[in-house]
Amino acid sequence: MNSVKRKIILRFPPQSGDKPLSYVLVKDYDIKINILKAEVMPGKRGSLLLEMEGTQRNLDKGIAYLEAHNVECQPLEKRLKFESLKCISCGNCTAVCFAGALTMNPETWVLEFNKDECIACELCVKACPLKLFEIDFRDEN
Amino acid sequence: MARVKSYHEINEKIRKGEAVVLTAEEVAEMAKTATPEEIVEKVDVVTTATFGAMCSSGAFINFGHANPPIRMEKIRLNGVPAYGGLAAVDTYLGATSVNSDNPEYGGAHVIQDLIDGKDVILEAWGKGTDCYPRKHIRTIINKETLNEMFLFNPRNAYQNYNVAVNTTSKIKYTYMGTLLPNMRNANYSTSGELSPLLNDPEFKTIGIGTRIFLGGTVGYVVWPGTQFHTNKPKDENGVPVTNAATLAVIGNLKEMSSEFLQAAYYEKYGVSLFVGIGIPIPILNVEMARRVSINNSQIQTSVLDYGSPGSPKLGQVTYEQLRSGEIEVNGQKVKTAPVASLSKARKIAGLLKEMIQKGEFFIQEPVQLFPSNTSLKGLVEVEMLDGEGGKL
Numbered sequence A: 001m002n003s004v005k006r007k008i009i010l011r012f013p014p015q016s017g018d019k020p021l022s023y024v025l026v027k028d029y030d031i032k033i034n035i036l037k038a039e040v041m042p043g044k045r046g047s048l049l050l051e052m053e054g055t056q057r058n059l060d061k062g063i064a065y066l067e068a069h070n071v072e073c074q075p076l077e078k079r080l081k082f083e084s085l086k087c088i089s090c091g092n093c094t095a096v097c098f099a100g101a102l103t104m105n106p107e108t109w110v111l112e113f114n115k116d117e118c119i120a121c122e123l124c125v126k127a128c129p130l131k132l133f134e135i136d137f138r139d140e141n
Numbered sequence B: 001m002a003r004v005k006s007y008h009e010i011n012e013k014i015r016k017g018e019a020v021v022l023t024a025e026e027v028a029e030m031a032k033t034a035t036p037e038e039i040v041e042k043v044d045v046v047t048t049a050t051f052g053a054m055c056s057s058g059a060f061i062n063f064g065h066a067n068p069p070i071r072m073e074k075i076r077l078n079g080v081p082a083y084g085g086l087a088a089v090d091t092y093l094g095a096t097s098v099n100s101d102n103p104e105y106g107g108a109h110v111i112q113d114l115i116d117g118k119d120v121i122l123e124a125w126g127k128g129t130d131c132y133p134r135k136h137i138r139t140i141i142n143k144e145t146l147n148e149m150f151l152f153n154p155r156n157a158y159q160n161y162n163v164a165v166n167t168t169s170k171i172k173y174t175y176m177g178t179l180l181p182n183m184r185n186a187n188y189s190t191s192g193e194l195s196p197l198l199n200d201p202e203f204k205t206i207g208i209g210t211r212i213f214l215g216g217t218v219g220y221v222v223w224p225g226t227q228f229h230t231n232k233p234k235d236e237n238g239v240p241v242t243n244a245a246t247l248a249v250i251g252n253l254k255e256m257s258s259e260f261l262q263a264a265y266y267e268k269y270g271v272s273l274f275v276g277i278g279i280p281i282p283i284l285n286v287e288m289a290r291r292v293s294i295n296n297s298q299i300q301t302s303v304l305d306y307g308s309p310g311s312p313k314l315g316q317v318t319y320e321q322l323r324s325g326e327i328e329v330n331g332q333k334v335k336t337a338p339v340a341s342l343s344k345a346r347k348i349a350g351l352l353k354e355m356i357q358k359g360e361f362f363i364q365e366p367v368q369l370f371p372s373n374t375s376l377k378g379l380v381e382v383e384m385l386d387g388e389g390g391k392l
Helices: A021-029 A056-068 A123-127 B007-015 B024-030 B036-042 B107-115 B286-292 B319-323 B342-357
Strands: A003-012 A032-040 A046-055 A072-075 A080-082 A102-104 A111-113 A133-135 B021-023 B045-053 B058-062 B074-077 B080-082 B090-094 B102-106 B120-125 B136-141 B148-156 B163-165 B172-174 B177-179 B185-188 B211-214 B217-224 B247-252 B261-266 B270-282 B300-305 B313-318 B326-329 B332-338
Touching: A003 A056, A021 A032, A021 A046, A021 A056, A046 A056, A056 A072, A123 A133, A123 B177, B021 B024, B021 B342, B024 B036, B024 B045, B024 B286, B024 B342, B036 B286, B045 B342, B058 B107, B080 B090, B080 B107, B090 B107, B102 B107, B102 B261, B102 B270, B107 B120, B107 B261, B107 B270, B148 B217, B148 B270, B163 B177, B177 B185, B185 B319, B211 B247, B211 B342, B270 B286, B270 B342, B300 B319, B313 B319, B313 B326, B319 B326, B319 B332
Parallel strands: B021 B045, B163 B300, B185 B332
Antiparallel strands: A003 A046, A003 A072, A032 A046, A080 A133, A102 A111, B045 B270, B058 B090, B058 B148, B074 B080, B074 B120, B120 B136, B148 B247, B163 B185, B172 B177, B211 B217, B211 B270, B217 B247, B261 B270, B300 B313, B326 B332
16 A cells, blocks of 8 residues: 655644544554644643654544544645745745745746645744745644 | 947947847856857847845835925824925835834835835824924825835945855844854845846946836936945955945836835844846947856855854855855855845846847946945944033
8 A cells, every 4th residue: 555645733622632642643543653843732722743654544544533532634735825926036935944845946046835845844934024924833813 | 459339339229129138147158158259249238137125225205285284394104204304295215114013014015005006194293384384194195196206225236245144053033034043044145147236347337327127117326325335355357255336226116016126024124125126238348248248156255154243254155156055164064045036137137138129228328437446434433521412
């Protein structure tokens, strides 16, 4: 079976810290997990960016398991907003993007954004002088 | 005898649609196989351009008189302070001036809103005089209601600029972008071989009166820019290896486009304005052909540590190295990133080339050349005796 990789933002409701959810993902669904970013506020919500690797079937099952435990799961790319039409390709964001998601095309010098490489470090949000990036990691809205 | 062309001769060719125009990148490529003597025969004009954040920018505006009239002594445009020290309804709005309630919105944003045709709230106060009795006004203005609105930028188009790094252990937020700690990035600004003053380093054709492309319309060089410095260290080609000369430029803001004039906010630094400038260089002689032939591998700039006091120089690199994505500084490999838009600069150079080819843009000989021997003064802090300041 081919394995696939997905970057998923997990949002934990309050009082969800008592269950070893990631352990279950590994043990029962054979999913390799890589924690790329985590913010836990005790008694409040928590957010986690997980890179999950496994068969499509197991990933679907693992995500269904998380959702059954009231953990919201959303692909990272759905939480990334970039107003590309307003971009002037100045390059400021590429200076801080060490994940390699934001790069300048070496021929045209136009900005290229490969969302698959993004790890939601959020440095581009501040670095962009036109404020064109938005990363909704914490569900502050 | 080497070929020499006059401005008149080149403009006649433009008028007839016969002028051969290349961008500075195209001529740099051509120069790999052609000599300056051949280039002066073949090429009439070379277009250069830059599109970068230039803080020393702003606009003169005349609002027209209200009835009853007011002598505007304190002026706010969308909450951004504009200068109140000119005549009754004249002002200068600096790009970096900000709304104190929203410091991410500044003069540059007001300028962009105005050229985009948006309404802007004008509020002004005066003390009330016999001829200007009114003390307060609050109204809406836009591009159509204003008498004049022209961009006047006292320092633009720097001839070369430094590469910024940060050797400290803390992130630094600067006008050269976000500088990561421990020298994890190196940010550079100039458009290299396409940059105007790098293609005419001794200002033989760029001077007072030079007609240019500014913010999407025709503008002019009006003076050497502030901090104009001709005595910075130069390489063997006579090109400065650090920031040196600058230009003061002017143009009709009503005709400009936000495609070539873009407001910006830099985190923990402030507001600035990206300005698009294109300058044509007439190939009058072999000397100018040699100047415009320069390419990125021959243009050098200095790497400065923006994290340390006095920004010490850590090295010198070429634009070819900077564009490769990585340079070496003090034995450490550092990732490079531009902070000015080369793709926009190329677009401007291409547009200017088209305008000249179509006979819509002619080359203006400078009415006066720039000074050739200038340097900079620092600001000296003079010790004053108690009360002495009060006498001044």
